[in-house]
Structure formats: structure tokens, C-alpha cells
Amino acid sequence: MPTVSMTVNGKTVSADVEPRTLLVQYLREHLGLTGTHVGCDTSQCGACVVHMNGESLKSCTILAAQAEGADVTTIEGLANGDELHPMQEAFRENHGLQCGFCTPGMVMSALDLVQKNPDPSEREVREWLEGNLCRCTGYHNIVKSILAGAEALRG
Amino acid sequence: MSDTGIGASVKRVEDLRFLTGNGNYTDDINRPGQSHAWLLRSPHAHAKINAIDTSKAEAAEGVLAVLTGADMAADGVGGLPCGWQIHSKDGEPMAEPAHPPLAVDKVRHVGDQVAIVIAETRDAARDAAELIEVDYTVLDAVTDMDTALAGKTLVHDDVPNNRCFDWEIGDKDAVDEAFAKADKVVSIDLSNNRLIPNAMEPRAAISDFDRTTGRYTLYTTTQNPHVIRLLMGAFVLQIPEHKLRVVAPDVGGGFGSKIFHYAEEAILTWAAAKVNRPIKWTAERTESFMTDAHGRDHETHAELALDGDGKFLGLRVATKANLGAYLSTFGSSVPTYLYATLLAGVYTTPAIYAEVQTVFTNTVPVDAYRGAGRPECTYLLERLVTKAARETGLDPAEIRKRNMIQPDQYPYQTPVALQYDCGDVPASFESALKAADYDGFEKRRADAEKNGKLRGIGISTYVEACGIAPSAVAGALGARAGLYESAQVRVHPTGSVTVYTGTHSHGQGHETTFAQLVSESFGIPADQVEVSHGDTDQVQFGMGTYGSRSLAVGGPAILKACNKVIDKAKKIAAHIMEADVSDIEFADGKFTVAGTDKEMAFGEVSLAAYVPHNYPIEEIEPGLDENAFYDPLNFSFPGGAHICEVEVDPDTGDVEVVNFTAVDDVGRVVNPMIVEGQVHGGLAQGVGQAVLEGCVYDDDGQLLTGSYMDYTMPRADDLPSFSVATQSVMGASNPLEVKGVGEVGAIGSPPAVINAILDALAPLGVEDISMPATSHKVWQAIQASSVRQAAE
Numbered sequence: 001m002p003t004v005s006m007t008v009n010g011k012t013v014s015a016d017v018e019p020r021t022l023l024v025q026y027l028r029e030h031l032g033l034t035g036t037h038v039g040c041d042t043s044q045c046g047a048c049v050v051h052m053n054g055e056s057l058k059s060c061t062i063l064a065a066q067a068e069g070a071d072v073t074t075i076e077g078l079a080n081g082d083e084l085h086p087m088q089e090a091f092r093e094n095h096g097l098q099c100g101f102c103t104p105g106m107v108m109s110a111l112d113l114v115q116k117n118p119d120p121s122e123r124e125v126r127e128w129l130e131g132n133l134c135r136c137t138g139y140h141n142i143v144k145s146i147l148a149g150a151e152a153l154r155g
Numbered sequence: 156m157s158d159t160g161i162g163a164s165v166k167r168v169e170d171l172r173f174l175t176g177n178g179n180y181t182d183d184i185n186r187p188g189q190s191h192a193w194l195l196r197s198p199h200a201h202a203k204i205n206a207i208d209t210s211k212a213e214a215a216e217g218v219l220a221v222l223t224g225a226d227m228a229a230d231g232v233g234g235l236p237c238g239w240q241i242h243s244k245d246g247e248p249m250a251e252p253a254h255p256p257l258a259v260d261k262v263r264h265v266g267d268q269v270a271i272v273i274a275e276t277r278d279a280a281r282d283a284a285e286l287i288e289v290d291y292t293v294l295d296a297v298t299d300m301d302t303a304l305a306g307k308t309l310v311h312d313d314v315p316n317n318r319c320f321d322w323e324i325g326d327k328d329a330v331d332e333a334f335a336k337a338d339k340v341v342s343i344d345l346s347n348n349r350l351i352p353n354a355m356e357p358r359a360a361i362s363d364f365d366r367t368t369g370r371y372t373l374y375t376t377t378q379n380p381h382v383i384r385l386l387m388g389a390f391v392l393q394i395p396e397h398k399l400r401v402v403a404p405d406v407g408g409g410f411g412s413k414i415f416h417y418a419e420e421a422i423l424t425w426a427a428a429k430v431n432r433p434i435k436w437t438a439e440r441t442e443s444f445m446t447d448a449h450g451r452d453h454e455t456h457a458e459l460a461l462d463g464d465g466k467f468l469g470l471r472v473a474t475k476a477n478l479g480a481y482l483s484t485f486g487s488s489v490p491t492y493l494y495a496t497l498l499a500g501v502y503t504t505p506a507i508y509a510e511v512q513t514v515f516t517n518t519v520p521v522d523a524y525r526g527a528g529r530p531e532c533t534y535l536l537e538r539l540v541t542k543a544a545r546e547t548g549l550d551p552a553e554i555r556k557r558n559m560i561q562p563d564q565y566p567y568q569t570p571v572a573l574q575y576d577c578g579d580v581p582a583s584f585e586s587a588l589k590a591a592d593y594d595g596f597e598k599r600r601a602d603a604e605k606n607g608k609l610r611g612i613g614i615s616t617y618v619e620a621c622g623i624a625p626s627a628v629a630g631a632l633g634a635r636a637g638l639y640e641s642a643q644v645r646v647h648p649t650g651s652v653t654v655y656t657g658t659h660s661h662g663q664g665h666e667t668t669f670a671q672l673v674s675e676s677f678g679i680p681a682d683q684v685e686v687s688h689g690d691t692d693q694v695q696f697g698m699g700t701y702g703s704r705s706l707a708v709g710g711p712a713i714l715k716a717c718n719k720v721i722d723k724a725k726k727i728a729a730h731i732m733e734a735d736v737s738d739i740e741f742a743d744g745k746f747t748v749a750g751t752d753k754e755m756a757f758g759e760v761s762l763a764a765y766v767p768h769n770y771p772i773e774e775i776e777p778g779l780d781e782n783a784f785y786d787p788l789n790f791s792f793p794g795g796a797h798i799c800e801v802e803v804d805p806d807t808g809d810v811e812v813v814n815f816t817a818v819d820d821v822g823r824v825v826n827p828m829i830v831e832g833q834v835h836g837g838l839a840q841g842v843g844q845a846v847l848e849g850c851v852y853d854d855d856g857q858l859l860t861g862s863y864m865d866y867t868m869p870r871a872d873d874l875p876s877f878s879v880a881t882q883s884v885m886g887a888s889n890p891l892e893v894k895g896v897g898e899v900g901a902i903g904s905p906p907a908v909i910n911a912i913l914d915a916l917a918p919l920g921v922e923d924i925s926m927p928a929t930s931h932k933v934w935q936a937i938q939a940s941s942v943r944q945a946a947e
């Protein structure tokens with residue numbers, strides 16, 4: 001089994017994995033980072049979104065081996081100790097989550113949006129979320145959270 | 156009062172773990188020595204199994220066992236039971252064909268379980284499953300209800316015409332009389348589209364067996380762990396309760412689809428003892444599509460009799476409901492008692508008669524999905540009433556007002572069994588009309604027309620029965636279980652509290668809301684209260700969460716236990732403060748002696764209960780830990796009005812929901828923030844049903860909408876921001892005065908959307924459109940419309 005190494009949440013990690021192992025499996029099963037979720041098998045739900053080399057990516061769409069040497073951030077890497085990241089805080093403040101299953105992907109995706117577009121309109125947020133499904137919230141409060149999170153990050 | 160009590164938008168305690176990736180969903184759990192399962196599923200909708208050769212799979216690397224239905228039968232494993240017995244018109248009990256967890260003689264839908272492979276890794280199990288050779292004789296499949304009822308192809312050889320039962324409710328003669336004297340009869344034919352629930356977390360389970368104690372443990376994605384323990388233990392595997400622990404950890408959404416006892420739970424639990432290893436199974440989304448119970452799927456013909464003033468005189472309904480290939484746990488109750496008992500809606504229709512035939516087909520079993528029966532009922536009524544408005548020339552708001560139950564008519568006895576306890580629909584209706592600026596609509600229509608868009612407005616009102624249910628009533632109607640709820644309130648020595656509830660939270664935020672109830676009752680901050688749910692080893696008993704019952708049935712159980720704690724604590728306080736117990740008052744977290752300045756804090760009394768040095772030991776026991784069971788007196792009846800505005804692009808058929816206003820009566824609101832969130836989620840599912848979602852089978856029983864590429868889930872850019880408000884009459888059937896909110900959004904919204912689309916298309920002469928009203932369908936309707944035809 002090949003050894004795959006990368007940086008995840010600032011730490012260098014490495015594991016021997018079958019070649020067919022997806023990045024999301026590597027994170028969940030080999031590193032125990034179960035905050036990244038799997039909600040589908042067709043790369044459409046976005047529950048698995050992480051950041052790789054600074055950009056959001058569905059971790060079910062690439063092999064772990066393709067992430068060799070990459071810099072990966074997962075939902076576990078956002079908070080600073082007990083202090084939530086402003087985007088996480090915005091979700092909490094605005095009830096942007098219910099069952100929480102889509103949430104890690106939503107937050108990671110939202111962060112990529114605001115780094116590309118720090119002051120998005122409601123329409124832009126809704127369009128950006130095309131690749132993230134939520135069955136609980138009707139998106140109303142997710143959109144509100146992301147707008148609030150963007151505002152907080154603009155300072 | 157504590158500022159974290161009833162009525163406060165307390166931020167959710169659940170969020171911290173979910174937001175930081177520390178949730179504990181079933182697939183996140185791993186057991187030492189765990190093996191992995193893959194289920195081989197039928198590729199055919201209907202086929203005879205002649206033989207299964209597992210030898211190659213068994214020999215594959217890493218495989219521990221390959222087991223089939225024959226192995227289960229040899230071990231005497233029972234079939235999956237149905238929890239609700241219905242009787243047909245003629246008094247015969249419903250047909251209950253066998254439902255083996257692993258198929259034995261036949262497979263009956265695509266996705267039916269054929270064999271389980273257990274291996275060291277999931278990939279090894281999956282690879283080995285490909286090596287299983289199943290000799291099938293493919294049979295004709297039947298997917299539509301009319302063909303099924305013709306009975307040429309039988310899903311179950313022992314169920315003639317594939318009819319499970321033919322049930323009725325109401326007074327047929329009274330309805331015939333009403334129609335005989337009617338000035339006008341309006342009729343409608345419609346279907347309620349089959350939906351696939353799609354909780355974002357796929358189902359998963361981990362089973363474990365401890366040889367030394369003979370105890371089984373099952374972690375599973377369920378909404379009701381005790382019900383699973385009861386059904387699986389007693390009916391399927393014959394495991395007594397004390398040897399079976401069922402844990403539902405964090406569950407990523409349910410919407411009904413995780414109520415039912417699924418085959419995989421029983422197969423995994425049984426197999427764990429066979430391989431003597433924990434076994435984990437997690438569904439792929441494709442499996443969710445073809446094995447999670449689907450929702451809705453009704454065909455209905457209905458007729459409404461009216462007098463010359465537009466007053467409803469009678470309603471006659473004939474419905475066919477698709478049950479799928481097997482009776483799912485509550486499949487029989489959804490199209491009957493959860494559907495036709497609501498046919499009065501919010502109206503005073505004096506005579507109602509409904510008959511419901513249920514049909515087996517070679518499709519996934521159909522069961523409760525958010526609203527369960529009540530959305531089907533509301534859709535039928537509100538389409539019919541809107542059609543009646545058009546045919547009588549009355550405004551859709553006016554015809555509703557003329558027929559609404561007035562506030563002074565409660566308790567209101569309907570002609571279809573239910574007695575509504577309280578409500579004021581005219582008030583929520585007026586609020587909704589105002590909030591939606593109903594009177595100003597024609598101007599918006601005209602403005603849209605200038606932009607080349609067809610704008611329409613649609614109204615829907617509804618009432619639903621929640622808080623399922625008074626056990627005696629449910630039992631008389633065929634429920635095979637009691638439907639009370641239980642709670643335990645454990646006050647710890649220093650005054651903090653753990654609450655154990657038999658309900659289960661899979662997104663609803665019970666850990667927050669229930670802590671608010673205790674905060675209110677004891678006058679302590681909510682962060683002094685921990686809510687525990689989901690583990691049958693911790694919680695004494697429970698019926699779980701569905702039918703918007705958690706707060707309406709589980710809440711009063713908590714309140715009862717809190718009151719028992721207070722009663723006992725008063726005795727302790729009376730003893731210590733040397734007063735008569737009748738002089739002890741409890742408020743704001745303090746016990747006081749009336750007319751004196753003596754007081755004891757809640758924590759001082761709890762400490763005395765556990766350190767009983769100065770204690771009325773002859774009268775009461777030490778400790779402060781109380782149980783309660785609560786069985787409701789009646790259902791609760793949330794209701795309200797939903798108004799939708801759409802814009803249709805006549806060139807493309809594209810429908811945009813531009814405004815959605817909901818005013819709901821949910822009784823007392825404990826956490827307004829959570830209540831609004833529940834309504835939003837329900838609305839999204841309702842709008843999804845109306846314009847996007849629909850399950851499609853081909854004639855061979857292949858599921859054509861088996862992935863997110865084929866089944867249209869509502870996305871953020873399909874929906875507007877919603878305008879949501881509550882306008883409540885306090886509930887009359889439980890001491891918390893709550894009614895339930897989980898389903899209201901999904902119940903009221905689909906007809907509002909379709910009525911809006913039909914209003915938009917009315918100038919073109921389009922009179923009907925079925926759900927989901929996709930752009931394609933709307934475009935076709937426009938092309939075929941009478942006005943367009945006439946112009947050409």
C-alpha cells in the first residue's frame with residue numbers, strides 16, 4: 001500500500017492506504033477527522049467540502065494520493081481553541097444548522113466564497129451554494145449566517 | 156424567571172460540537188475489532204430467487220461470512236412487523252404478507268436485500284459481493300396502482316389484487332344527501348407525488364455482541380431507539396430487552412425516514428453473533444434512494460358539494476395509496492388515520508366520506524415522510540377549494556372565509572373522528588393575507604406582466620393533528636403500541652440537572668429546548684441542565700420523535716417529573732426550615748416559607764437530599780430523581796395559512812417562488828429561533844415537492860431517480876427567503892400549551908405553490924398541473940393551453 005503524506009490542519013500526517021482511497025476516507029478513516037462528512041456518491045451534496053491549498057474542494061472527488069504534499073484544512077482546523085472562527089460563530093448566532101450534517105461542508109464552502117467575494121449579495125450566496133445540499137434549514141438561516149459571517153470577517 | 160426559560164431564543168447547545176466537526180454520528184463511531192458489511196441488493200424489481208451461490212465470495216480475501224435469507228430462516232428469524240393494523244370496510248384485517256429481512260423466495264423491489272457480506276474492510280466486502288451468483292427468474296413488475304389492482308401480477312402471491320386493505324371513514328349516506336341537495340359540485344383528480352426523503356446523513360448501523368454477557372448493542376440512525384429495540388427484539392430476533400441496547404447517537408436528519416425498523420438493523424444485529432465481531436454498515440446515497448422508505452404517492456378523486464352561497468355541504472374522497480413492496484412500520488396508518496381524519500381541514504363541511512385503497516407494487520416501501528398523510532390531505536382540500544372558488548366566481552380568500560371554523564366553535568367535532576381542541580384560523584388567515592399584502596397583488600401582477608412574466612398568488616390553509624397520540628385512541632384505531640412519552644429528571648447533589656427523554660433529536664435542538672423547560676420550572680440557568688436521549692441503556696423508555704410529538708408529548712413528561720421533584724424538595728425544605736409543607740413556596744429557584752424571610756436555594760435543598768443529615772427520613776427517601784410518563788388527552792392541532800407568490804416565465808416555463816408567507820399557530824413557543832428554523836425547513840421540503848421533487852420508476856420497476864443527478868433536491872438558489880410568523884392560540888390539550896411545529900411547513904406549502912402557479916397560468920386557460928410543476932411541465936401546459944391553441 002502506498003504511503004500518502006500531506007499537511008492537515010497544520011500538522012504533517014502520513015498513512016499507508018489502498019490506491020483507491022478517497023481524500024475523504026483518508027481524513028475520516030485514517031486520521032479520525034470525522035467532521036468531514038459523506039452525504040452522497042455522486043459529488044453533489046457538499047458535505048465533504050474541505051480546503052486544499054487554500055481553495056474549497058469536495059474531498060470525495062479526489063483520491064488521497066492526488067493530495068500528496070498538499071495543505072488541507074478541515075472543519076476541525078478552524079476554531080482557535082475554544083474560540084470559534086467568525087464564520088462558525090455566525091452559523092451559531094443565526095441558527096444556520098439543525099442536524100449539523102451538512103454544516104462542516106457549508107462552513108468550509110462559505111469561507112471560500114468570502115475569500116473570493118468578501119461582500120456577497122444574498123443572490124450570490126445562494127448561487128455559490130449550488131454544490132451544497134441541506135435538507136433541514138431550507139437554507140434561509142444558512143444564507144443569513146454566511147452574510148453575517150462575511151460581515152464579521154470584513155471587520 | 157430565568158432568562159433561559161420558555162420563550163427565549165436560547166442559542167443551541169448542540170451547535171458547538173456540530174460546528175467544530177465533533178458531532179458523533181453513527182458512521183463516526185468505530186468499535187474495537189470492527190468488521191464491515193456490504194449488502195448485495197436486487198437489481199430487479201420482481202424476480203424469483205432460484206439459487207444463491209456464495210462460495211466464491213466466501214473464499215475471497217478478508218471475507219468473514221456471507222449470509223442469506225435461508226440462513227436467517229434456518230435461525231428462526233422473524234419478519235419485519237407493521238406497527239398499525241387497519242381493518243377494511245368489510246371488517247377484514249389488512250393483508251400482512253411476510254417481510255423477511257433478507258429476501259427468501261422472491262425479490263420485490265430494486266434494492267431488496269439478497270445477501271450480506273461481512274469482511275475486514277468495506278472494500279473487501281463490496282468486492283466479494285460482486286462474486287455472489289444469484290440465479291433469478293425475472294418476473295413482470297408492477298409499479299402503478301391501477302395495474303396492480305387489476306391483479307395480473309402479484310407482488311405477494313397471497314395478496315389478491317395486491318390490495319392491502321380497502322378502508323372507509325365518515326358517513327356515506329349523509330354525504331350522498333348533501334350532494335343531492337347541492338347547487339354546485341366541484342370535482343378534481345390529482346396525484347400526490349412520490350418523494351424520497353433524503354436526510355443528508357445516509358442510514359448506518361454498527362452491531363456488536365458480547366458473548367460473555369449475551370448482550371447485543373446496535374448503534375443506528377433512528378428517530379426512536381426504544382421502538383427499534385421493541386420491534387427488533389420482540390418480533391424479529393427474539394432478544395429480550397435487557398439483552399439488547401439500541402443507541403441512536405447524533406442523527407443527521409430524519410423527516411420520518413428514520414422512524415422505521417429497517418432490515419439492515421436486524422441483519423447486522425443477528426450477524427454480529429454469527430461472526431463474533433462488531434459489524435459496521437453505512438449506506439451509500441444510491442442505497443438510500445432505493446431502500447429508505449419513500450413518502451406520499453396517492454391518487455385521488457374528490458368532489459365537493461356547495462350551496463348557492465359557496466358554503467361547503469359535503470365532501471367525497473376516493474384515494475388509492477401506494478404502499479410499495481412491503482408494509483413498512485407505519486405504512487398502513489399514514490394514508491388512513493393520519494390522512495382522512497383531517498379532511499374537514501379548517502372548514503365546517505358537515506358531511507365527509509372517504510375511502511382508501513392501499514396497494515402493493517414493486518417499489519420501495521412507502522411510509523411517513525414529513526407531515527405523513529396531512530400534506531396529502533391538505534393538498535387535496537386546498538386544490539379543491541381553490542378550484543371551487545374559480546368555478547363559483549368567488550375570491551379564493553372569500554370562499555375560505557365563508558367556510559372557516561370560527562373561534563367560538565371550539566372544541567370542534569369534525570365528521571371524521573377528530574375533535575379539534577382549540578384554534579383561531581380566521582385570525583392567522585387575516586394575518587397572512589396582511590403580511591403577504593394580498594390586496595396589493597394585482598398591482599404586482601401588472602408590474603410582472605410589463606417584464607414579460609406571469610405572476611400568480613396562491614393560498615392554502617391547514618390544520619394538522621400532532622402530538623401523536625393518546626394511547627387509548629391510537630390503540631382503538633389499530634396502533635400496536637402506546638404513544639405516551641417518558642422522562643426522568645435527575646437533580647444532582649449540587650443542583651445541576653440531567654434530563655433523560657424518550658424522544659430523539661436529529662436536528663430539532665431538544666438539548667436546548669428541553670433544558671429551557673427545566674430552566675423555567677426550577678428557575679435555574681439552562682446551562683445547568685444536560686439533556687440525554689437516544690440510548691436505551693440510559694433512558695428508561697420512550698416512543699421517539701415523529702409526528703411533531705417531542706415537545707407536545709415529551710415536554711409534559713419532563714414537566715411532570717419536574718413537578719414531582721419540586722413536591723419532594725418542598726418536603727425537604729419544610730423539614731429543614733421547620734415549617735409546614737403547605738407554607739413552602741417555590742419561585743425563581745428559591746424555597747421560601749410564606750410570611751417569613753426564611754429561604755433555601757434550589758441547590759441547598761438538592762444537597763440536603765443527597766446528604767440527608769437533617770432530613771425527614773421517615774417520610775421520604777434520600778435523593779432527588781424523578782420519573783414520569785405522560786399520555787396526552789388529545790392530539791394537538793397546529794394550523795395556519797400559507798400564501799405563495801410565483802412568477803412564471805411563459806417562454807421557458809420556469810417558475811420562481813418570489814414570496815412565501817407563512818403564519819402558523821403552533822401554540823406556546825418555547826424557543827422562537829428554533830421554531831422559525833423548523834418552519835423554514837418544512838417550507839423548503841414543501842416547495843421542493845411542489846416544483847422540483849418526484850420519484851420516477853419505469854415500467855420495469857427500475858428507479859430512474861436514484862441519485863442527486865436525477866432527483867431534484869431544493870437548492871439554495873431555488874428558494875426565496877421566507878416570511879414566517881407565529882400567531883398562536885395556546886394549546887388546550889397539554890399542560891405546556893404547545894402544539895408542535897416540525898411538520899407545518901411541509902403541510903401547508905405545496906398547495907399554496909401550485910395554486911399560485913395555476914393563478915399565474917389562468918389567463919392562458921391552464922386549469923391543472925401536477926406536482927412537481929417543473930419548468931418542462933409548465934412549458935408543456937402553456938403550449939397546450941386553450942388560449943394559445945385558440946390563438947394559433
Ligand code: FES
Nearest residue numbers: 043044045046060
Ligand atoms: S460526499 Fe457528497 S459531494 Fe462529497
Ligand code: FES
Nearest residue numbers: 098099102134136
Ligand atoms: S442542517 Fe441538516 S442537512 Fe443541513
